[in-house]
Amino acid sequence: MSxxxxxxxxxxxxxxxxxxxxxxxxxxxxxxxxxxxxFGPFDPAYHRTLESGLRKWVGEQTRFDxxxxxxLYTFGDKGRHxxxxxxxxxxxxxxxxxxxxxKGPETAETRWRSWYHYFPWEDWRDARPAMIDGVILxxxxxxxxxxxxxxxxxLRRERVNLCFGESWxxxxxxxxxxxxYEAGLVQEYFRDTGKPPRGAAPSQSLGTAMLFxxxxxxxxxxxxxxxxxxxxxxxxxxxxxxFTLLELQRAVEALAGLRLHKQNFRRLxxxxxxxxxxxxxxxxxxxxxxxxxxxxREVLRERLAPGVRLTPRRARQExxx
Amino acid sequence: MSxxxxxxxxxxxxxxxxxxxxxxxxxxxxxxxxxxxxFGPFDPAYHRTLESGLRKWVGEQTRFDxxxxxxLYTFGDKGRHxxxxxxxxxxxxxxxxxxxxxKGPETAETRWRSWYHYFPWEDWRDARPAMIDGVILxxxxxxxxxxxxxxxxxLRRERVNLCFGESWxxxxxxxxxxxxYEAGLVQEYFRDTGKPPRGAAPSQSLGTAMLFxxxxxxxxxxxxxxxxxxxxxxxxxxxxxxFTLLELQRAVEALAGLRLHKQNFRRLxxxxxxxxxxxxxxxxxxxxxxxxxxxxREVLRERLAPGVRLTPRRARQExxx
DNA sequence: CGGACATATACTCATTTCGAGTATATATGT
DNA sequence: ACATATATACTCGAAATGAGTATATGTCCG
Numbered sequence: 008m009s010x011x012x013x014x015x016x017x018x019x020x021x022x023x024x025x026x027x028x029x030x031x032x033x034x035x036x037x038x039x040x041x042x043x044x045x046f047g048p049f050d051p052a053y054h055r056t057l058e059s060g061l062r063k064w065v066g067e068q069t070r071f072d073x074x075x076x077x078x079l080y081t082f083g084d085k086g087r088h089x090x091x092x093x094x095x096x097x098x099x100x101x102x103x104x105x106x107x108x109x110k111g112p113e114t115a116e117t118r119w120r121s122w123y124h125y126f127p128w129e130d131w132r133d134a135r136p137a138m139i140d141g142v143i144l145x146x147x148x149x150x151x152x153x154x155x156x157x158x159x160x161x162l163r164r165e166r167v168n169l170c171f172g173e174s175w176x177x178x179x180x181x182x183x184x185x186x187x188y189e190a191g192l193v194q195e196y197f198r199d200t201g202k203p204p205r206g207a208a209p210s211q212s213l214g215t216a217m218l219f220x221x222x223x224x225x226x227x228x229x230x231x232x233x234x235x236x237x238x239x240x241x242x243x244x245x246x247x248x249x250f251t252l253l254e255l256q257r258a259v260e261a262l263a264g265l266r267l268h269k270q271n272f273r274r275l276x277x278x279x280x281x282x283x284x285x286x287x288x289x290x291x292x293x294x295x296x297x298x299x300x301x302x303x304r305e306v307l308r309e310r311l312a313p314g315v316r317l318t319p320r321r322a323r324q325e326x327x328x
Numbered sequence: 329m330s331x332x333x334x335x336x337x338x339x340x341x342x343x344x345x346x347x348x349x350x351x352x353x354x355x356x357x358x359x360x361x362x363x364x365x366x367f368g369p370f371d372p373a374y375h376r377t378l379e380s381g382l383r384k385w386v387g388e389q390t391r392f393d394x395x396x397x398x399x400l401y402t403f404g405d406k407g408r409h410x411x412x413x414x415x416x417x418x419x420x421x422x423x424x425x426x427x428x429x430x431k432g433p434e435t436a437e438t439r440w441r442s443w444y445h446y447f448p449w450e451d452w453r454d455a456r457p458a459m460i461d462g463v464i465l466x467x468x469x470x471x472x473x474x475x476x477x478x479x480x481x482x483l484r485r486e487r488v489n490l491c492f493g494e495s496w497x498x499x500x501x502x503x504x505x506x507x508x509y510e511a512g513l514v515q516e517y518f519r520d521t522g523k524p525p526r527g528a529a530p531s532q533s534l535g536t537a538m539l540f541x542x543x544x545x546x547x548x549x550x551x552x553x554x555x556x557x558x559x560x561x562x563x564x565x566x567x568x569x570x571f572t573l574l575e576l577q578r579a580v581e582a583l584a585g586l587r588l589h590k591q592n593f594r595r596l597x598x599x600x601x602x603x604x605x606x607x608x609x610x611x612x613x614x615x616x617x618x619x620x621x622x623x624x625r626e627v628l629r630e631r632l633a634p635g636v637r638l639t640p641r642r643a644r645q646e647x648x649x
Numbered sequence: 650c651g652g653a654c655a656t657a658t659a660c661t662c663a664t665t666t667c668g669a670g671t672a673t674a675t676a677t678g679t
Numbered sequence: 680a681c682a683t684a685t686a687t688a689c690t691c692g693a694a695a696t697g698a699g700t701a702t703a704t705g706t707c708c709g
Contacts, residue, residue, distance in 0.1 A: 016333075050333055051335050051406075085372075270659090273657095278695095292706080294657075296657080591688085617676065617685085617686080652707105654708105658702085661700075663697090664697080664698105665697090666694080666696085673687085679682090
């Protein structure tokens with residue numbers, strides 16, 4: 008490989024936490040500029056692995072250490088540059104990470120912000136967000152109508168239906184964002200393409216924009232987290248050492264953007280043996296105190312992933328070969 | 329970012345297919361040398377995205393195009409070099425891809441090989457592989473015993489149990505390989521560390537070794553595929569345009585390394601509306617002919633991912649806020 | 650002190666899904 | 680005709696799931 012094949016590597020992290028019903032993300036926010044995810048270069052001379060590089064500069068910049076981290080995706084798209092002012096002709100490849108922590112202090116540069124700020128259509132806890140029927144679907148219908156030909160229109164129609172149709176799949180965060188991007192309903196579209204806002208007034212652009220492709224990375228992070236919630240005990244990375252079952256449920260609801268059935272939620276958590284009571288009680292402002300629970304760390308090691316079963320046959324049945 | 333921060337990017341692909349009960353992977357195989365995954369450099373001057381770079385040189389080297397592809401993971405570990413002979417001091421970051429195709433022709437350089445060649449302990453279709461009780465578990469028990477202290481021993485014991493204990497989780501392909509690597513039961517361990525084989529005779533080293541960390545990438549690919557099988561209709565990427573239900577089942581079994589219950593498998597496939605009959609019949613050597621089915625491509629668009637439910641509450645229940 | 654309110658927790662019940670079968674139909678070869 | 684092999688239909692009990700009801704235990708306010 009010659010020198011011209013070489014690129015710079017950028018590491019960006021969607022650092023997520025949840026505090027009293029609000030799911031939050033750590034952003035770097037300068038007045039006037041767009042919000043950004045914390046970002047740092049990978050220095051091959053000093054870092055043994057990509058993840059150790061990430062932990063190092065996150066520790067330096069934000070003063071707390073990442074607990075659970077997970078690599079999300081590596082983007083190498085031309086034209087989707089990264090901050091830090093690369094040299095002319097530089098090509099930057101960006102590796103996105105998801106990190107789960109408990110909400111820590113803000114610094115001069117960083118602050119915690121509800122992620123529904125960037126994705127207001129993703130919060131269905133109170134109700135189906137009014138903006139979906141009020142703004143999104145009308146605009147998307149126009150997007151379908153504006154397709155170059157009938158076939159493209161049909162594809163767009165199906166995509167709209169998958170993303171915002173009758174049934175809501177809370178995991179499709181990325182698909183929805185990408186659709187809104189392509190339909191020109193988020194600011195980044197105009198910023199990236201240079202096209203003038205058309206159709207729907209630009210004032211109607213949806214959610215708060217972020218620097219470069221950071222909103223896409225955040226969407227990927229939320230989607231991954233929402234998916235993982237269901238088959239791995241990742242919520243506990245975000246909880247205090249002890250918590251009531253309702254607090255746990257509220258955290259899951261905040262992340263998933265949905266309300267859950269209380270009694271069944273408890274049954275699930277109890278049956279899976281994810282938590283154990285501490286015997287102590289919470290001191291709520293109102294209502295009966297609840298028992299405080301803690302996460303049974305053992306399950307991380309003892310339990311197999313309870314994912315969807317692909318049950319092996321038990322008995323012998325025909326020759327099998 | 330200065331020039332010294334720059335690295336080279338390598339793209340490697342685990343290209344998988346399945347042919348009559350055998351799951352296969354496309355490998356580059358030179359006599360005398362270890363098998364390798366097809367590999368190519370990412371050239372930022374010519375390729376708009378990482379994936380387009382991958383498709384380009386795979387097309388050149390292997391003469392067929394990837395259908396479904398998915399990015400797996402980006403490895404940047406120091407000391408896990410890549411082929412191609414980088415300059416001294418070069419740091420290579422390697423992006424692994426999973427690709428699913430139908431088995432095509434071999435070339436002078438490439439051939440299709442059963443992936444159970446590299447992971448013989450992963451095929452439970454006929455029976456629990458004898459090598460698990462004969463070789464793996466005894467060696468791993470020694471590995472547990474050789475731990476530096478009691479706490480480390482306990483951790484090792486739990487890991488062994490999770491990977492090779494009573495219940496078998498077919499998705500833990502990567503965890504098992506990494507455990508065997510650390511326990512010094514695969515050749516790559518000695519090659520990478522320079523340590524002499526100890527304890528169990530080196531002749532007992534398990535499975536066929538691959539170049540650099542390619543076996544790790546392949547393990548990641550298989551794990552991802554086995555997981556995805558259960559909630560996305562990816563098998564069909566590997567099937568001929570029409571197939572019988574038993575052929576479909578055999579393909580799933582080959583990938584998962586498990587036998588399934590025939591009647592229930594059909595029920596599942598039918599209920600999910602994944603396939604539709606063609607009316608035509610197969611012409612088997614023996615036995616009653618079966619109907620030929622085809623994949624209903626529509627489901628890719630109409631169906632929501634049927635992952636584990638996190639069912640939203642239907643009715644209202646308490647104030648919810 | 651005694652509701653009104655708010656929350657916690659136990660228990661019920663019908664429905665669906667799932668694992669594991671049995672039964673029957675339709676081919677081939679001898 | 681029947682042994683063998685495969686395909687397909689149907690059954691049945693157990694477990695998981697969705698949606699409740701009922702009751703217990705707190706605080707606050709008049």
